[in-house]
């Protein structure tokens with residue numbers, strides 16, 4: 534059974550105090566919750582995620598919702614179609630909250646972990662990832678101000694029946 538997930542719950546998690554040291558002090562404690570990096574030979578499906586920003590200040594991922602089957606390997610093609618740098622960072626809501634707390638204190642942090650990418654305007658990048666277990670996850674742009682402007686998506690991994 535897939536756990537219920539709401540954006541409201543995620544935003545609440547993002548607003549909660551977080552222990553910020555876990556992510557950047559070496560190994561990500563529970564990156565395995567969302568799966569593991571994989572390679573081209575394992576890809577089941579390719580999706581494209583566009584990162585956008587509008588003159589009115591709104592920002593978004595398109596799509597803003599990704600559904601995956603447990604065990605599926607995705608090639609996630611990221612395209613920055615906006616006018617400023619953007620990031621794609623995925624994880625549990627708690628991991629994203631932790632990471633956001635770090636980002637508030639540090640500017641110009643690059644994320645070169647396998648579950649994250651930072652792209653300049655007009656650039657594209659690729660993540661290949663196996664979503665090993667069912668669960669409710671999220672992806673966000675953690676550049677200060679961006680998730681609040683709309684760069685927050687829901688990633689649901691459903692159990693295979």
Ligand SMILES: [Cu+2]
Nearest residue numbers: 619620674679
């Ligand atoms: Cu952004």
